[in-house]
Amino acid sequence: xxxxxxxxxxxxxxxxxxxxxxxxxxxxxxxxxxxxxxxxxxxxxxxxxxxxxxxxxxxxxxxxxxxxxxxxxxxxxxxxxxxxxxxxxxxxxxxxxxxxxxxxxxxxxxxxxxxxxxxxxxxxxxxxxxxxxxxxxxxxxxxxxxxxxxxxxxxxxxxxxxxxxxxxxxxxxxxxxxxxxxxxxxxxxxxxxxxxxxxxxxxxxxxxxxxxxxxxxxxxxxxxxxxxxxxxxxxxxxxxxxxxxxxxxxxxxxxxxxxxxxxxxxxxx
DNA sequence: CGGTCTACCTGAAAGC
DNA sequence: TGCTTTCAGGTAGACC
Numbered sequence: 001x002x003x004x005x006x007x008x009x010x011x012x013x014x015x016x017x018x019x020x021x022x023x024x025x026x027x028x029x030x031x032x033x034x035x036x037x038x039x040x041x042x043x044x045x046x047x048x049x050x051x052x053x054x055x056x057x058x059x060x061x062x063x064x065x066x067x068x069x070x071x072x073x074x075x076x077x078x079x080x081x082x083x084x085x086x087x088x089x090x091x092x093x094x095x096x097x098x099x100x101x102x103x104x105x106x107x108x109x110x111x112x113x114x115x116x117x118x119x120x121x122x123x124x125x126x127x128x129x130x131x132x133x134x135x136x137x138x139x140x141x142x143x144x145x146x147x148x149x150x151x152x153x154x155x156x157x158x159x160x161x162x163x164x165x166x167x168x169x170x171x172x173x174x175x176x177x178x179x180x181x182x183x184x185x186x187x188x189x190x191x192x193x194x195x196x197x198x199x200x201x202x203x204x205x206x207x208x209x210x211x212x213x214x215x216x217x218x219x220x221x222x223x224x225x226x227x228x229x230x231x232x233x234x235x236x237x238x239x240x241x242x243x244x245x246x247x248x249x250x251x252x253x254x255x256x257x258x259x260x261x262x263x264x265x266x267x268x269x
Numbered sequence: 270c271g272g273t274c275t276a277c278c279t280g281a282a283a284g285c
Numbered sequence: 286t287g288c289t290t291t292c293a294g295g296t297a298g299a300c301c
Contacts, residue, residue, distance in 0.1 A: 108278075108280065109280085159295095258274080260292085277297100280292100280293095
């Protein structure tokens with residue numbers, strides 16, 4: 001479920017419950033995530049969590065001996081509950097804290113992961129990532145220069161983690177609509193002026209979703225277990241065949257890199 | 270190397 | 286109703 005806003009909302013939601021709390025126990029109920037969960041994560045036991053950070057869609061729970069890296073994949077979510085709360089189906093990993101709370105990673109499809117990173121190391125998953133979209137490192141100029149001679153469709157280009165992290169399918173569709181750019185346009189043929197429009201739109205779109213608590217889908221729940229809410233109006237995603245809010249023309253859906261791509265053939269060129 | 274495709278899973282929804 | 290098929294927000298790694 002999670003795109004970057006959902007991951008950030010999860011991070012903000014779990015932080016007050018677990019920051020500076022000691023991890024009393026790690027329970028790996030099912031180690032068969034995207035990669036096997038390594039025994040190294042037990043190193044966090046008996047240590048306090050000194051930082052809860054996000055890089056791209058990865059969450060890092062840091063203690064003195066290293067960091068647990070968590071990724072929610074496509075169907076994962078994190079909840080903080082009382083440790084006595086019965087486990088739910090697909091609660092694969094849990095961290096029990098000294099305050100009696102349990103942080104549980106629930107992930108039906110198990111596309112997510114739980115890995116370990118030693119201090120001063122940068123896990124290979126994190127080492128090749130592009131800039132964070134909400135920082136000053138993500139600029140139109142940078143993306144423009146990186147896109148020269150790239151034949152990839154602009155939509156796939158902005159979803160490439162080496163270009164910018166955290167832009168998933170929903171927000172790629174939404175951002176391109178707002179910027180008036182056709183999702184199939186060659187990235188290398190998009191002008192600097194258009195990147196100067198697109199980049200701030202990506203930032204605003206993601207930031208707005210974070211502020212509003214993340215775009216919630218299906219059973220996405222806040223980290224404390226309260227149901228999320230549909231905060232952000234999606235302009236194109238999931239609206240195939242419905243009228244464009246701007247020009248009323250029915251929205252088109254195509255597949256791009258096997259992903260559902262919805263756009264307005266009149267507003268996006 | 271750049272670009273494309275597959276694979277990893279479960280479950281909800283659509284199709285029959 | 287029940288069985289089968291399709292599709293889902295991610296992304297590393299294999300492949301051409």
